[in-house]
Amino acid sequence: xxxxxxxxxxxxxxxxxxxxxxxxxxxxxxxxxxxxxxxxxxxxxxxxxxxxxxxxxxxxxxxxxxxxxxxxxxxxxxxxxxxxxxxxxxxxxxxxxxxxxxxxxxxxxxxxxxxxxxxxxxxxxxxxxxxxxxxx
Amino acid sequence: xxxxxxxxxxxxxxxxxxxxxxxxxxxxxxxxxxxxxxxxxxxxxxxxxxxxxxxxxxxxxxxxxxxxxxxxxxxxxxxxxxxxxxxxxxxxx
Numbered sequence: 001x002x003x004x005x006x007x008x009x010x011x012x013x014x015x016x017x018x019x020x021x022x023x024x025x026x027x028x029x030x031x032x033x034x035x036x037x038x039x040x041x042x043x044x045x046x047x048x049x050x051x052x053x054x055x056x057x058x059x060x061x062x063x064x065x066x067x068x069x070x071x072x073x074x075x076x077x078x079x080x081x082x083x084x085x086x087x088x089x090x091x092x093x094x095x096x097x098x099x100x101x102x103x104x105x106x107x108x109x110x111x112x113x114x115x116x117x118x119x120x121x122x123x124x125x126x127x128x129x130x131x132x133x134x135x136x
Numbered sequence: 137x138x139x140x141x142x143x144x145x146x147x148x149x150x151x152x153x154x155x156x157x158x159x160x161x162x163x164x165x166x167x168x169x170x171x172x173x174x175x176x177x178x179x180x181x182x183x184x185x186x187x188x189x190x191x192x193x194x195x196x197x198x199x200x201x202x203x204x205x206x207x208x209x210x211x212x213x214x215x216x217x218x219x220x221x222x223x224x225x226x227x228x229x
Contacts, residue, residue, distance in 0.1 A: 023187030058214045
């Protein structure tokens with residue numbers, strides 16, 4: 001799945017999906033370049049809209065989530081391995097994850113990836129190649 | 137922008153500079169800035185300028201035990217510089 005950035009500030013996020021307390025408001029600047037294409041490594045829901053996990057322009061080795069209104073979908077194909085998971089913590093705290101199995105079935109995977117745990121990093125690099133192969 | 141209470145300030149967990157730097161782990165304590173960019177980045181994080189990147193943290197029970205109830209989340213602030221970025225992760229409610 002490839003998306004193209006059409007905006008990089010919170011101005012395009014629907015007002016009902018902004019939350020200044022979480023750093024998401026109209027003035028928020030997201031580290032993406034307008035016109036550039038990005039691979040999507042997972043998708044979830046937050047504040048009533050879809051969010052994509054993308055390797056942003058800051059150069060971190062883990063994908064960071066970004067509100068979907070910032071992007072157009074260039075190529076909506078998904079790897080065959082992807083599946084949907086649903087993490088239910090409480091009535092007010094539950095969300096789906098659409099991604100490769102290691103992430104979709106384990107809500108701790110992303111935390112381990114951000115923390116740089118070796119196995120999580122290895123899995124992500126393998127799955128990253130799988131996503132990027134679709135773009136060829 | 138992002139909300140950051142005193143408890144979360146104390147729980148600022150990690151800072152790194154550029155590629156190759158490792159995120160600090162261990163007990164809950166402020167990362168010690170080693171240079172001006174890190175100091176600026178930590179300062180911005182403490183002012184609540186980060187954005188949420190993660191919910192349902194694995195060490196939420198420890199955070200609740202040490203700092204009280206709340207929906208603990210991981211926040212990220214990136215200070216962008218010409219010689220590399222400084223990424224700060226911290227937790228907040």
